[in-house]
Amino acid sequence: MEILMCILGGALFAAGIYLLLQRQLLRIILGTALVSHGAHLLILTMGKLNRGAPPVLGEGIGHYTDPLPQALILTSIVISFGVTSFLLVLAYRAYQKNRTDMMDQLRGTEDE
Amino acid sequence: MFLYYIALPFIAAFLLFLFSRSLSKTFHTGWLVAIVPFVLFILFLTNSSEISEGQPVASLTNWIPSMGIQLSFYLDGLSLLFTLLITGIGFLVVLYSVFYLSKKENLIHFYIYLLLFMGSMLGLVMSDNLFVLYTFWEFTSISSFLLIGFWSHRARSVYGALKSMMITVFGGLCMLGGFLLLWVATDTTSIREIISQKEELMASPLFMPILLLVLLGAFSKSAQFPFHTWLPDAMEAPTPVSAYLHSATMVKAGIYLVARLSLLFSGSDLFFLCVSGFGLVTLCWGSFMAVRQTDLKGILAFSTISQLGMIMSMLGFGSEAAIFAAVFHIFNHATFKGSLFMVAGIVDHETGTRDIRKLGGLMTFMPITATLAFFGTFSMAGFPLPIFNGFLSKEMFFDASLQTASPSGLARQTAPLFPYLAVLGSIFTFVYSMYLFFGTFRGKVQLHQLEKKPHEAPFGMLIPPFLLVCFIVVIGVLPNLINERLLAPAAGAIAGNSIHIHVAFWHGIKPPLIMSLIVVTAGALLFVFKRYWEIIYRYLPGKLSADKAYQAFLNRLLRAAKKITGSYMTGSLSLYLAIIVLFLVCVTAGMMAVTGGFAFSTADLSPVKWPEVITGVSMLIAAVATIFMKRRIAAVIVIGVVGYGLSLLFVLFRAPDLALTQLIIETVTVVLFLLCFSHLPVMKPNSKPLRSRVADVLISLAAGTLITLVAISSHSSKWFQPISDYFVKTSYSLGGGKNIVNVILVDFRGLDTMFEITVLGLAALGIYGMIKIRLRKKGGMEQ
Numbered sequence: 098m099e100i101l102m103c104i105l106g107g108a109l110f111a112a113g114i115y116l117l118l119q120r121q122l123l124r125i126i127l128g129t130a131l132v133s134h135g136a137h138l139l140i141l142t143m144g145k146l147n148r149g150a151p152p153v154l155g156e157g158i159g160h161y162t163d164p165l166p167q168a169l170i171l172t173s174i175v176i177s178f179g180v181t182s183f184l185l186v187l188a189y190r191a192y193q194k195n196r197t198d199m200m201d202q203l204r205g206t207e208d209e
Numbered sequence: 210m211f212l213y214y215i216a217l218p219f220i221a222a223f224l225l226f227l228f229s230r231s232l233s234k235t236f237h238t239g240w241l242v243a244i245v246p247f248v249l250f251i252l253f254l255t256n257s258s259e260i261s262e263g264q265p266v267a268s269l270t271n272w273i274p275s276m277g278i279q280l281s282f283y284l285d286g287l288s289l290l291f292t293l294l295i296t297g298i299g300f301l302v303v304l305y306s307v308f309y310l311s312k313k314e315n316l317i318h319f320y321i322y323l324l325l326f327m328g329s330m331l332g333l334v335m336s337d338n339l340f341v342l343y344t345f346w347e348f349t350s351i352s353s354f355l356l357i358g359f360w361s362h363r364a365r366s367v368y369g370a371l372k373s374m375m376i377t378v379f380g381g382l383c384m385l386g387g388f389l390l391l392w393v394a395t396d397t398t399s400i401r402e403i404i405s406q407k408e409e410l411m412a413s414p415l416f417m418p419i420l421l422l423v424l425l426g427a428f429s430k431s432a433q434f435p436f437h438t439w440l441p442d443a444m445e446a447p448t449p450v451s452a453y454l455h456s457a458t459m460v461k462a463g464i465y466l467v468a469r470l471s472l473l474f475s476g477s478d479l480f481f482l483c484v485s486g487f488g489l490v491t492l493c494w495g496s497f498m499a500v501r502q503t504d505l506k507g508i509l510a511f512s513t514i515s516q517l518g519m520i521m522s523m524l525g526f527g528s529e530a531a532i533f534a535a536v537f538h539i540f541n542h543a544t545f546k547g548s549l550f551m552v553a554g555i556v557d558h559e560t561g562t563r564d565i566r567k568l569g570g571l572m573t574f575m576p577i578t579a580t581l582a583f584f585g586t587f588s589m590a591g592f593p594l595p596i597f598n599g600f601l602s603k604e605m606f607f608d609a610s611l612q613t614a615s616p617s618g619l620a621r622q623t624a625p626l627f628p629y630l631a632v633l634g635s636i637f638t639f640v641y642s643m644y645l646f647f648g649t650f651r652g653k654v655q656l657h658q659l660e661k662k663p664h665e666a667p668f669g670m671l672i673p674p675f676l677l678v679c680f681i682v683v684i685g686v687l688p689n690l691i692n693e694r695l696l697a698p699a700a701g702a703i704a705g706n707s708i709h710i711h712v713a714f715w716h717g718i719k720p721p722l723i724m725s726l727i728v729v730t731a732g733a734l735l736f737v738f739k740r741y742w743e744i745i746y747r748y749l750p751g752k753l754s755a756d757k758a759y760q761a762f763l764n765r766l767l768r769a770a771k772k773i774t775g776s777y778m779t780g781s782l783s784l785y786l787a788i789i790v791l792f793l794v795c796v797t798a799g800m801m802a803v804t805g806g807f808a809f810s811t812a813d814l815s816p817v818k819w820p821e822v823i824t825g826v827s828m829l830i831a832a833v834a835t836i837f838m839k840r841r842i843a844a845v846i847v848i849g850v851v852g853y854g855l856s857l858l859f860v861l862f863r864a865p866d867l868a869l870t871q872l873i874i875e876t877v878t879v880v881l882f883l884l885c886f887s888h889l890p891v892m893k894p895n896s897k898p899l900r901s902r903v904a905d906v907l908i909s910l911a912a913g914t915l916i917t918l919v920a921i922s923s924h925s926s927k928w929f930q931p932i933s934d935y936f937v938k939t940s941y942s943l944g945g946g947k948n949i950v951n952v953i954l955v956d957f958r959g960l961d962t963m964f965e966i967t968v969l970g971l972a973a974l975g976i977y978g979m980i981k982i983r984l985r986k987k988g989g990m991e992q
Contacts, residue, residue, distance in 0.1 A: 182295060
């Protein structure tokens with residue numbers, strides 16, 4: 098199962114990076130979302146999958162899945178959400194100001 | 210003790226800076242400054258008797274003892290000669306500048322730079338430590354840069370200053386490389402100790418690089434071919450500066466270095482060939498080019514180049530007579546070239562031009578100046594009369610060129626050529642000297658071309674060149690006057706054993722005298738018929754000039770740098786990203802290939818189950834589909850599929866908190882996307898050309914593959930047990946909670962959470978700010 102998840106994570110990264118290489122700001126933001134999904138999936142996979150019960154203590158359970166990666170991912174999800182929302186508003190403001198969201202037109206001036 | 214001598218000009222410069230405002234405008238600042246070199250000159254003179262007895266004086270102060278770098282200074286014959294030149298001519302130059310520069314100039318700056326230069330030059334010639342020497346070496350480059358660019362409102366001055374800076378600092382850095390190698394090879398930074406290890410060093414494989422690097426430094430500082438090109442451009446400096454730096458002191462720093470280290474290098478063929486070869490080429494080329502100049506200072510600049518070449522070649526010859534002649538000529542050149550520069554300054558000052566084509570017949574207007582120039586130029590030409598010191602050293606030069614200490618091999622074969630080159634260079638020296646004198650002071654007066662009516666210079670301006678001319682004549686008549694006190698110890702310091710040569714005017718009819726006569730005859734003929742052969746200058750420097758080479762090199766360098774930078778700094782974000790990703794892929798893949806990091810093991814895998822596979826496949830399809838979506842809503846929904854799929858996976862992999870969070874966050878994100886959409890433009894089709902699209906696909910596939918491989922490899926090679934057992938065991942007993950993930954978040958690793966909250970808060974504030982700023986602006990515009 099881990100191998101399959103690694104492949105899926107890699108595929109999410111590939112799709113995300115392809116979107117990041119595009120010219121429209123919107124696609125780039127979508128790309129960052131895909132890349133962070135891929136990263137979260139990989140963190141979980143690296144902590145081994147399906148090795149016991151959910152990490153909530155209960156009676157008579159011997160094995161739990163690894164709780165540490167889950168805590169890490171939880172932190173990461175929140176942070177990437179914060180960044181994504183900031184990016185979105187940034188894109189919105191950039192579009193309002195410059196009337197374009199094509200990256201090759203948002204280059205700044207020569208003597209910047 | 211010497212530390213204070215060297216510090217004196219620096220302290221004086223600092224005092225000048227401190228009291229720059231309170232100095233009264235009624236008298237010239239130069240009068241105050243002149244005290245410094247005068248006092249130093251007297252101080253160094255008092256040391257001379259000890260040194261002439263062969264006892265160097267040393268002083269040592271710790272600077273960076275951990276690296277063996279000490280401020281160790283010592284005064285032997287060679288250093289004494291240079292310190293006396295620096296302070297003596299320094300005094301005369303300051304005196305001259307009092308009359309040359311008007312009080313309206315920025316005198317404080319001028320004298321501060323000049324004092325800095327004087328101090329660093331003194332430090333240079335007295336240092337025993339390699340790195341202290343280098344420090345002062347670069348100080349002279351910097352202060353000379355400031356002095357050349359003194360009239361910084363003139364474009365030519367700035368150009369000249371920059372050029373001299375680039376070339377001398379290039380040489381200085383090469384020299385530093387040589388010094389570092391010397392340090393590595395001998396494990397000491399003291400020059401005297403290094404010289405004592407000569408035998409081991411000669412055998413070391415580092416010897417050749419050391420020699421070449423150090424010589425590069427010396428050649429570029431002393432304006433040897435092909436680095437001479439900075440010196441003519443440095444003539445934009447005020448004339449006192451040219452007289453001081455570019456005739457008597459700084460340009461002799463390279464000579465000093467070669468002389469100082471000649472005990473170390475002499476005896477090797479490479480040293481002989483390089484130093485005398487380049488010296489003679491410089492002598493010939495410099496004197497040949499000097500005839501072509503029309504600017505008085507231009508002639509003098511090329512003449513300095515050729516005279517420096519002559520001194521350099523004598524140091525290369527290596528015989529005792531040659532070294533003595535070199536020392537003698539260092540002194541003589543300083544006297545006549547200093548006086549000639551001052552004369553050129555006087556002519557410029559009193560007529561308003563330095564262009565020799567506009568000058569002529571000034572003898573009747575400026576008889577004293579003309580007399581001074583007569584002695585200077587004829588001494589420079591080596592005219593065979595016993596009143597010119599230049600003749601004596603030129604005779605010795607010819608003599609030395611005939612008896613070179615050529616050890617073996619190639620050096621032995623080339624040595625017979627040297628006398629011919631020496632004569633050739635001297636012929637042109639004679640021609641430009643005559644041209645300089647007769648072109649300026651004889652012939653027809655062209656009053657209409659002059660800005661002012663020429664008249665004799667003020668008395669004070671004539672005194673410094675007069676004193677220098679006195680030296681020319683006195684040394685010419687009584688050449689042995691300074692022999693025992695000054696020249697013999699200096700030559701002795703270079704050669705390592707004491708040299709006593711009796712200088713005399715008349716040796717009898719010997720080859721040197723015949724060579725001198727050839728020079729005078731051929732030179733006179735060439736001078737008289739100058740207009741007939743001048744045409745050669747159109748062809749010979751032609752495209753070969755070092756100035757053009759420098760300019761072309763600089764232009765190409767700048768153009769290439771601009772082109773290279775422009776080729777990748779295009780401002781296109783996707784290009785930068787592609788470079789970053791490609792670099793990451795190459796480095797990681799390369800590293801893994803080199804270290805054999807790829808691993809694949811199926812030993813510790815959980816079983817494949819269908820629900821997970823189906824979810825995964827649908828996520829994969831959705832992710833790929835995101836790329837092809839043409840409508841925004843569709844893209845957001847498809848990316849939502851990935852997010853919800855991920856939360857489904859979290860459920861299947863038994864991570865309830867993650868699933869919850871992911872669900873909520875995904876929903877909020879989608880809502881946010883939708884909110885922004887009403888303000889964002891519609892999705893545009895991919896406008897990239899096909900080729901870069903293919904490249905994008907390849908790059909992202911490579912990155913994805915690599916990440917998969919890294920993930921599989923790292924999963925397949927787990928070396929340690931996870932620490933999660935600890936969390937499971939102590940979650941309740943230490944943390945008091947049964948939800949282990951939550952206990953980790955708020956208890957075991959609470960700091961993470963705190964700052965994650967900070968991140969969210971900052972993002973919220975940022976978003977608020979971005980929107981708010983817009984509103985305020987709008988309000989402002991409405992008002």
